[in-house]
Amino acid sequence: MTAPLAPVSPAELARTGVALGARAAVVRLAGRTGVAVGVAAIGLAAVAGGLQREATTAQAVDRALVAIFDLVIPLATFALVSAAIGRQRLQDAVWPLARFGADRRAVALGVIAASAGVSAAIAAIATVLGIVAAHGPTSPPLLLDAVTSAWIAALTAAAYAAWLSLGATFLRFGAGRLAVLIADFFLGAVGLVAWVMPRGLALNLLGLAATELPQRGASAALVVTALAAAALAALRCGR
Amino acid sequence: MIVAREVAGADAAGAHGAPRGAVVGVSLALGPGLHAVLGAPEDGTIALGELLAGRRPPARGTVRWEGRAPHHDPALRRRIAHLAHIPDLPDARDAERSVMAALAARGTPGGAPAARAALEAVGALPLARRRLPTLTHGEARAIDAAIALAHPDPLLVVAHEPFLDRAGPSEAAVESRLRQLAAGGACVVLLTSSPRDASRLGDDVLVLERGMIVRGASAGGSGLVDPPAWPGATPLRAELVAQLAPPDVRLGRASARAVGRLLADREATWSVSWNEPPPGVEMPATVRVAGPDEAACALALLEAIGAAGAELVALAPVPATLHEVRTATEQLRIASAWYARMHAMPAPQALVIPHPAPAIPVEGPGPTRETSVDAAIEAATADHAGGQLAEGPLAVAQHELGGTAIDERGATRQDAALAADATSVDPAAGAAPPSERGRS
Numbered sequence: 001m002t003a004p005l006a007p008v009s010p011a012e013l014a015r016t017g018v019a020l021g022a023r024a025a026v027v028r029l030a031g032r033t034g035v036a037v038g039v040a041a042i043g044l045a046a047v048a049g050g051l052q053r054e055a056t057t058a059q060a061v062d063r064a065l066v067a068i069f070d071l072v073i074p075l076a077t078f079a080l081v082s083a084a085i086g087r088q089r090l091q092d093a094v095w096p097l098a099r100f101g102a103d104r105r106a107v108a109l110g111v112i113a114a115s116a117g118v119s120a121a122i123a124a125i126a127t128v129l130g131i132v133a134a135h136g137p138t139s140p141p142l143l144l145d146a147v148t149s150a151w152i153a154a155l156t157a158a159a160y161a162a163w164l165s166l167g168a169t170f171l172r173f174g175a176g177r178l179a180v181l182i183a184d185f186f187l188g189a190v191g192l193v194a195w196v197m198p199r200g201l202a203l204n205l206l207g208l209a210a211t212e213l214p215q216r217g218a219s220a221a222l223v224v225t226a227l228a229a230a231a232l233a234a235l236r237c238g239r
Numbered sequence: 240m241i242v243a244r245e246v247a248g249a250d251a252a253g254a255h256g257a258p259r260g261a262v263v264g265v266s267l268a269l270g271p272g273l274h275a276v277l278g279a280p281e282d283g284t285i286a287l288g289e290l291l292a293g294r295r296p297p298a299r300g301t302v303r304w305e306g307r308a309p310h311h312d313p314a315l316r317r318r319i320a321h322l323a324h325i326p327d328l329p330d331a332r333d334a335e336r337s338v339m340a341a342l343a344a345r346g347t348p349g350g351a352p353a354a355r356a357a358l359e360a361v362g363a364l365p366l367a368r369r370r371l372p373t374l375t376h377g378e379a380r381a382i383d384a385a386i387a388l389a390h391p392d393p394l395l396v397v398a399h400e401p402f403l404d405r406a407g408p409s410e411a412a413v414e415s416r417l418r419q420l421a422a423g424g425a426c427v428v429l430l431t432s433s434p435r436d437a438s439r440l441g442d443d444v445l446v447l448e449r450g451m452i453v454r455g456a457s458a459g460g461s462g463l464v465d466p467p468a469w470p471g472a473t474p475l476r477a478e479l480v481a482q483l484a485p486p487d488v489r490l491g492r493a494s495a496r497a498v499g500r501l502l503a504d505r506e507a508t509w510s511v512s513w514n515e516p517p518p519g520v521e522m523p524a525t526v527r528v529a530g531p532d533e534a535a536c537a538l539a540l541l542e543a544i545g546a547a548g549a550e551l552v553a554l555a556p557v558p559a560t561l562h563e564v565r566t567a568t569e570q571l572r573i574a575s576a577w578y579a580r581m582h583a584m585p586a587p588q589a590l591v592i593p594h595p596a597p598a599i600p601v602e603g604p605g606p607t608r609e610t611s612v613d614a615a616i617e618a619a620t621a622d623h624a625g626g627q628l629a630e631g632p633l634a635v636a637q638h639e640l641g642g643t644a645i646d647e648r649g650a651t652r653q654d655a656a657l658a659a660d661a662t663s664v665d666p667a668a669g670a671a672p673p674s675e676r677g678r679s
Contacts, residue, residue: 005346005347013313024330028330097329098313100386101313102313173256239312
């Protein structure tokens, strides 16, 4: 029917798997659910900023950021990861490509990367809009504040995506991701857990947390834990 | 050659991801050729297909192709074509891009033209621009079939009900491609609940029941519904359907009813039914006749048609149903347990014969068959009629699959229970069939 199969090197197999996984995840995220989540997250952040400014302009930006990092980013990322993976485990979500010969781990990394990228972009936009909405005469310079908060939000959302993907490899229908969300909500900023989970590290980066890591250290910790979570999630998918 | 050893595993095809069927301790070795596995999803056909295709790892046992496990080896999965019960298509903007993603994952060059060619081969090209969520189940299966059958060089093809729930007119194309792949050296495993499809396509047929391969049949499915020749066995039920030309008084052509009336008195027939088109409608009438012997039924039918003055248009046997196959299997199981009881031996001893099993040619009205199961049973029954039972095995399905001999035990827990019951019975107490003696 067509030309016989040519041998494929492991590196090429991995590259193809990551690319195909990312493409499939982007297609899922570009659906109604993904768009609705993005719009809702950005809208909520803007509303939160506006409400804080209406209450009082003093520290309105800080309070808006707490609301965004406490609720909007985790929940939006959770919804986006769920949209990318579907109501199933990550191991099952990669099967449509793995059944044709793609490496499960590579496809999983592609899915996680796409989820993290889209989540990061939405989180950054939402944070900037929240800051703009909350900005007042006594607030720090808008541009610097927005840029700094935006990259922290993007990094945090990407870390959340990795952790939630790891959670999605556990329990039926990938319900482990909900356990990760709940654990992060209640324990993410407490004690040693705050040095690992995105919530604690993000609040540290914003200068609002109990941990005393320097900003560079907290950023590195966020990146390292996110990469570790993503790698573990991919490994749990098998080949 | 795909080799499964003592494989156990369940699917997740039930409601809310619950298992719909499972296999429990299936062992088989399938080489090049077209192998049909006959059973319902609840018997474990979906689970078996998913295990062979590497969808999930076995809970117990191993599935290997030359030492490599499909679940753990992406390079091996590239060489597996799987037409699944639920098409897991790669997410893409439309069907064509989904096929392209699948072909890219497989490493098949060609891009969009190759995807369109694959779709066209099964008559699914009109679906190319459709978005995946808008596809019906049958349409999605047609896309899945296009991807599976477009494989240029598969080692293993796992096809679950390739002729069911599938949009597109090309049943012949699918069958032809499956045969072509098998002839090319691929191991094609057809999982179906249709005895007709299994018999028609399979070089051999394996019967999967309640998660176990209980027996088999050779090409053409001969022996699938033949009952064992023992005194308690229910005779085979053969059914024929004849199409007759519409009755016409001017031409002196009788109605189907007249044929049915004549057939009702025949000893060769158990039941007769007919269906006539309304007056003025030019379509054939049908007469269905059932009896213990297909040839006798056909003869009676032809005689009745001739006597009544009707005109025969077509005559065909009604394919056996899965239920009839299961009934025949159950009779075989009872016969083996009965044999074990008479010899006061555990059922497994009665059910297993050592390799290689002697294939005994059975002479019958049809072509010569070689079935050790039927032959052993017939031999045992013949000896029993003479007052003495032959020593030896009774019910083992022995198949030559791809040059390798394997056996499938018919033993189940039920058999073991029957045998345990049988061992407590004094062999001298008599050798009446269970239907006559009853079980306490």
